[in-house]
Amino acid sequence: MSYLDELNQSQRAAVENIYGPTMVIAGAGSGKTRVLTYRIAYMMEQGIDPYNILALTFTNKAAKEMQERIAKIGASGAMGYYGASEAKHLTMGTFHSVFSRVLRFNAERIGYPINFTIYDTQDSKSLLKDIIKELKLDDKVYKPSMVLNRISAAKNNLISADEYLANDEILAEDRMARRPELARIFKAYSERCFKAGAMDFDDLLYKMYVLLRDFPDVLGYYQQKFQYILVDEYQDTNFAQYTIVKMLAAAYENICVVGDDAQSIYSFRGANIQNIFNFKVDYPDFKLFKLEQNYRSTKNIVDAANSVIARNVDQIKKEVWTENGEGQLLNVIRTLTDNEEGKQIVNRLYDIKTQEGAEYSDFAILYRTNKQSRSFEEALRKMNIPYKIYGGISFYQRKEIKDLLAYFRLTSNHRDEEAFKRVINYPKRGIGKTTIETIVIASTNYGIPIWDLITNFQQYPVQINNSARLKIEEFATMIKSFAAQLDKLNAYELGQHIAKSSGILKELYDEKEKGPEEVERYQNIEALIGGLKEFTDSKEEVDEFASLSEFMLDVALLTDADTTDADDKNYVSLMTIHSSKGLEFPHVFLVGLEENLFPSQMALQSRTETEEERRLFYVAVTRAMKSCTLSYAATRFQWGSVTSSESSRFIDEIDAKFLHHEAPQRGQGRSLSSGMSVGRGFGGTGNGLNKSLNTPTPSPHSISQRNLKPLSSAGDGDKSTTTEYKVGYNVLHERFGKGKITKLEGQGPDKKATIFFPHHGAKTLLLRFANLTVVEE
DNA sequence: GGAGCTTCAATTTTT
DNA sequence: TTGAAGCTCC
Numbered sequence: 001m002s003y004l005d006e007l008n009q010s011q012r013a014a015v016e017n018i019y020g021p022t023m024v025i026a027g028a029g030s031g032k033t034r035v036l037t038y039r040i041a042y043m044m045e046q047g048i049d050p051y052n053i054l055a056l057t058f059t060n061k062a063a064k065e066m067q068e069r070i071a072k073i074g075a076s077g078a079m080g081y082y083g084a085s086e087a088k089h090l091t092m093g094t095f096h097s098v099f100s101r102v103l104r105f106n107a108e109r110i111g112y113p114i115n116f117t118i119y120d121t122q123d124s125k126s127l128l129k130d131i132i133k134e135l136k137l138d139d140k141v142y143k144p145s146m147v148l149n150r151i152s153a154a155k156n157n158l159i160s161a162d163e164y165l166a167n168d169e170i171l172a173e174d175r176m177a178r179r180p181e182l183a184r185i186f187k188a189y190s191e192r193c194f195k196a197g198a199m200d201f202d203d204l205l206y207k208m209y210v211l212l213r214d215f216p217d218v219l220g221y222y223q224q225k226f227q228y229i230l231v232d233e234y235q236d237t238n239f240a241q242y243t244i245v246k247m248l249a250a251a252y253e254n255i256c257v258v259g260d261d262a263q264s265i266y267s268f269r270g271a272n273i274q275n276i277f278n279f280k281v282d283y284p285d286f287k288l289f290k291l292e293q294n295y296r297s298t299k300n301i302v303d304a305a306n307s308v309i310a311r312n313v314d315q316i317k318k319e320v321w322t323e324n325g326e327g328q329l330l331n332v333i334r335t336l337t338d339n340e341e342g343k344q345i346v347n348r349l350y351d352i353k354t355q356e357g358a359e360y361s362d363f364a365i366l367y368r369t370n371k372q373s374r375s376f377e378e379a380l381r382k383m384n385i386p387y388k389i390y391g392g393i394s395f396y397q398r399k400e401i402k403d404l405l406a407y408f409r410l411t412s413n414h415r416d417e418e419a420f421k422r423v424i425n426y427p428k429r430g431i432g433k434t435t436i437e438t439i440v441i442a443s444t445n446y447g448i449p450i451w452d453l454i455t456n457f458q459q460y461p462v463q464i465n466n467s468a469r470l471k472i473e474e475f476a477t478m479i480k481s482f483a484a485q486l487d488k489l490n491a492y493e494l495g496q497h498i499a500k501s502s503g504i505l506k507e508l509y510d511e512k513e514k515g516p517e518e519v520e521r522y523q524n525i526e527a528l529i530g531g532l533k534e535f536t537d538s539k540e541e542v543d544e545f546a547s548l549s550e551f552m553l554d555v556a557l558l559t560d561a562d563t564t565d566a567d568d569k570n571y572v573s574l575m576t577i578h579s580s581k582g583l584e585f586p587h588v589f590l591v592g593l594e595e596n597l598f599p600s601q602m603a604l605q606s607r608t609e610t611e612e613e614r615r616l617f618y619v620a621v622t623r624a625m626k627s628c629t630l631s632y633a634a635t636r637f638q639w640g641s642v643t644s645s646e647s648s649r650f651i652d653e654i655d656a657k658f659l660h661h662e663a664p665q666r667g668q669g670r671s672l673s674s675g676m677s678v679g680r681g682f683g684g685t686g687n688g689l690n691k692s693l694n695t696p697t698p699s700p701h702s703i704s705q706r707n708l709k710p711l712s713s714a715g716d717g718d719k720s721t722t723t724e725y726k727v728g729y730n731v732l733h734e735r736f737g738k739g740k741i742t743k744l745e746g747q748g749p750d751k752k753a754t755i756f757f758p759h760h761g762a763k764t765l766l767l768r769f770a771n772l773t774v775v776e777e
Numbered sequence: 778g779g780a781g782c783t784t785c786a787a788t789t790t791t792t
Numbered sequence: 793t794t795g796a797a798g799c800t801c802c
Contacts, residue, residue, distance in 0.1 A: 058791095058792070059791090059792075060792090094792065095792080096792050097792090120792095121791085121792095201791090201792055202792095204792085205792095265790075266790075266791080266792095268789075268790060268791090269790080269791065269792080368789070368790080369788080369789055369790075370789085370790085371788085371789095391790095391791085425778095428778090428779085430778070430779095431778090432778045432779080433778080433779095434778085435778095556792095557792065576789085576790065576791095577790080578789085578790045578791070579790090579791080596788095597788095597789095600788085600789055600790080601788080601789095602788075602789060602790095603789080603790095616790080637793085638787095638788080638793080639786090639787065639788080639793055639794075640793045640794085641793090778802105779801105779802090780800100780801090780802085781799100781800090781801090781802105782798100782799080782800080782801100783797100783798085783799075783800095784796100784797085784798075784799095785795100785796090785797080785798095786794100786795090786796090786797100787793100787794090787795090787796105
């Protein structure tokens with residue numbers, strides 16, 4: 001019983017209330033994971049069979065952590081009859097991975113092959129691009145990423161392509177937005193995925209719903225199996241996830257959801273914060289537990305975060321507090337350039353490390369967008385500080401890895417269209433773009449999978465030349481020969497065989513001479529094969545056959561954060577705020593706090609969007625245990641030119657008594673007199689010394705009003721980004737010089753102007769990027 | 778069919 | 793600045 005004594009009163013109450021609908025609102029740092037894991041341990045101790053427990057998380061990382069912590073409690077002998085070894089019967093994982101397993105098990109019910117492929121975002125976009133082209137639509141109007149977002153939103157709201165096509169309201173909406181063909185694209189996309197035996201990320205949710213909806217016996221089976229359901233990060237569930245959980249829980253209503261409305265940051269992916277607010281409607285007799293004591297951060301950090309989040313209208317009232325000491329104030333650092341920001345933050349980091357004898361792993365640098373990592377990487381490298389960047393391109397998304405995986409995919413699912421397109425001519429075997437296009441279109445016209453076409457040219461004649469046809473047939477024969485080995489060779493043997501016979505290994509080996517990047521590619525392939533070996537060994541240890549198909553099951557669902565850590569964990573972590581959720585660090589640097597970057601300019605359209613950015617800020621600050629440093633740069637170098645920016649509103653929103661504005665360092669504080677070219681003259685000031693040469697310093701905000709871009713500063717206090725432009729205005733463009741606006745079109749961020757420049761002719765430019773200055777005649 | 782060059786456009790977060 | 797797409801020439 002001892003482990004229960006480690007809990008405070010509300011935590012313990014939440015742990016012990018294992019029957020009936022339960023909602024736990026867990027403030028940042030309040031021991032949420034502890035409650036979840038102890039609850040599961042407690043259930044098992046009470047005699048509940050782990051086989052009947054389902055725990056759903058959003059990330060593999062969270063699932064893994066829970067698994068480990070439960071095993072630890074089990075090892076302490078606290079779980080009674082169902083000990084640690086039984087814990088492996090728990091069903092625990094991300095929505096996507098748990099559902100994908102259920103779907104494979106029941107695949108034939110909904111017409112899919114057991115070894116269906118999971119398309120990642122890249123695959124989906126590539127397929128959409130093809131479809132848009134085949135439908136002869138303008139890919140400027142129908143951008144694959146935009147179309148995918150739209151389709152994704154539909155599926156997350158459980159709307160199928162056919163329902164979309166039949167819904168007048170949606171169709172009218174699309175017509176209004178001048179994208180009337182979206183429905184047709186959606187329909188074609190669904191058909192093509194189905195034909196290819198492929199599901200995209202959203203299908204894993206949508207098809208799960210269809211399975212439970214259309215097959216009562218399946219629903220009944222899983223209701224009986226999952227008598228106890230736990231959902232982590234409930235605030236991030238979308239409508240599809242919400243509905244599925246509700247269906248599964250309907251028989252027993254032993255459902256426990258844990259979340260924090262203040263940390264809902266995934267609405268762009270369809271997450272609906274209302275699911276938390278509606279819990280009481282769905283389960284009127286639910287029990288609510290609030291975890292409000294923060295064990296993580298200093299008082300200053302907790303209170304600073306609270307002072308910001310208090311500005312949100314949408315929230316559940318709660319009081320996060322801490323018994324921890326006051327700690328230091330939050331430092332605010334302003335620098336002139338993004339490179340300078342990198343240097344100063346890293347210097348600061350090094351200072352803290354030396355002063356406190358901290359480890360590198362005690363530090364995290366958090367930013368809004370992945371691309372911001374660059375300046376910090378450079379600075380860290382220069383100082384020889386070990387670091388690791390999370391997110392960005394994951395191992396499994398690297399070109400060479402995807403190429404080899406495409407062979408694996410094609411081997412276990414011949415119909416996989418995206419895998420086919422990827423490797424039919426890689427390594428080069430003389431099958432050109434025209435040929436591939438012809439085949440893809442022909443297969444659509446015949447209404448059959450590409451594979452069926454290329455293995456039955458007699459039955460389905462296609463207009464391609466003979467040599468190409470022979471080469472394609474050769475390719476198909478090769479894939480078939482791989483498939484024939486699926487049951488005979490283990491994943492490692494077959495994987496290696498494919499890497500060799502496909503020619504990929506040789507191709508990459510030959511390119512190794514070219515440079516370090518090519519060497520890395522080759523090493524990545526070796527690493528993947530190493531992964532196959534590891535997988536095979538671990539299976540064979542328990543006397544199971546390790547098939548390549550099985551290895552492929554989860555690969556599409558793995559992300560960078562899931563690749564196992566190197567032995568040496570002592571490095572500084574760099575990541576987006578999104579991926580920092582659920583983590584904590586003694587020292588946090590929250591960088592790039594500038595208007596239009598954070599909050600992102602994409603998120604300023606509405607109150608709800610701005611509130612989400614504010615929650616994101618809240619998440620970031622509450623990652624910090626001991627110290628939190630905020631920084632922003634007055635200018636930023638992006639896509640070839642320098643832009644200036646103002647400090648983020650979120651800095652102003654923190655109650656000033658928790659802040660300490662750092663005195664500018666050397667080279668800082670010179671105000672940018674108007675007319676001076678920003679961005680030149682500052683880059684080269686660093687000569688290794690950090691102090692001296694203090695010039696008079698303006699207050700942190702004084703620069704912004706005088707900046708060089710009329711477009712982005714519309715006067716005191718007004719942080720809007722739009723300046724009024726009218727047809728007939730004379731404007732100045734950086735490159736094209738003076739011109740006259742002849743036409744305006746588009747709305748919001750898409751607003752474009754056609755401008756006639758005497759020396760360059762008429763140009764149509766996105767106002768957002770054009771960087772125009774209105775000038776007098 | 779494919780390599781190499783030129784042009785053009787581009788900003789978020791991730792399972 | 794980066795990356796993708798289009799175009800030219802072998």
